[in-house]
Amino acid sequence: MELTLKREAHFAGSFYPEEPALLEGLIKKFLAQATVKKIKKTPKALIAPHAGYLYSGPVAGYAYKLIKELDFKKIILLGPSHHFPFKGLISGGFKIWQTPLGPVESFTLNDFPALKDKALISEASKIHEPEHCLEVQIPFLQMTLHDFKIFPLLSGQNEIKEIKDMAILLNKIMDEKTLLIVSSDLSHYYPYDEAQRLDKVTLDAILANDLLRFDKFGEACGKTAIEILMALAQINHWESTLLSYLNSGDTSGEKSQVVGYASLVFS
Numbered sequence: 001m002e003l004t005l006k007r008e009a010h011f012a013g014s015f016y017p018e019e020p021a022l023l024e025g026l027i028k029k030f031l032a033q034a035t036v037k038k039i040k041k042t043p044k045a046l047i048a049p050h051a052g053y054l055y056s057g058p059v060a061g062y063a064y065k066l067i068k069e070l071d072f073k074k075i076i077l078l079g080p081s082h083h084f085p086f087k088g089l090i091s092g093g094f095k096i097w098q099t100p101l102g103p104v105e106s107f108t109l110n111d112f113p114a115l116k117d118k119a120l121i122s123e124a125s126k127i128h129e130p131e132h133c134l135e136v137q138i139p140f141l142q143m144t145l146h147d148f149k150i151f152p153l154l155s156g157q158n159e160i161k162e163i164k165d166m167a168i169l170l171n172k173i174m175d176e177k178t179l180l181i182v183s184s185d186l187s188h189y190y191p192y193d194e195a196q197r198l199d200k201v202t203l204d205a206i207l208a209n210d211l212l213r214f215d216k217f218g219e220a221c222g223k224t225a226i227e228i229l230m231a232l233a234q235i236n237h238w239e240s241t242l243l244s245y246l247n248s249g250d251t252s253g254e255k256s257q258v259v260g261y262a263s264l265v266f267s
Helices: 020-033 053-067 135-142 160-171 192-207 211-217 223-236 248-252
Strands: 045-048 074-080 089-091 096-099 102-105 121-123 149-155 178-183 188-190 240-247 258-266
Touching (some): 053 258, 178 223, 192 258
Antiparallel strands (some): 240 258
């Protein structure tokens, strides 16, 4: 399949500001507002939300505040496809991801011989083009880290056996300079109180690293991406901490139908 070398910032001006100064100022505000305690162990993975910044940005700020100025060189971005059904993991194959804050270099599958498992992972730029969940994470990375490259992946509709196999596969490219970021929102379009109840069930399962409980009861658009992270956490004995939870009723004031957002760290 022919692959495009550069992915443009398709959601600048809708999910986040297109003007660089406005975008920088907004992210700086989210980071300043986040009150994050230092954790003793080095972060290995984050879960961060991916709605429009005015809705989920205050929660995302907690995740990115925690990694500010740390020396990660490889960022694996993992999230759901909202537009295409597929199995396995899909890399976009782009060399550059553009944002209003500038270009970011990207790894492709060719950079990782250990990932050459065609049953689990492949490349398709057309699946990444219309997807917002990874793009919205990149400006936060540009405001918190230096000298890094990204490896963006989308996760399809995968069963638990496949989830565990993909975790084993990705674990081959994890090292001390690697950070995994899972992009996911939680429950969608429930009344405020019901959403809080459902999101507590989801978060309790994640914090307990109970993969089967999360698979059965958890609600999240990035469910299989989170499950890959949980399987990685089981392999590496990572522990998770909740940094922030809100829903769009808290950030926008409209509580009849809300979307849940959480930031977590695995270390």
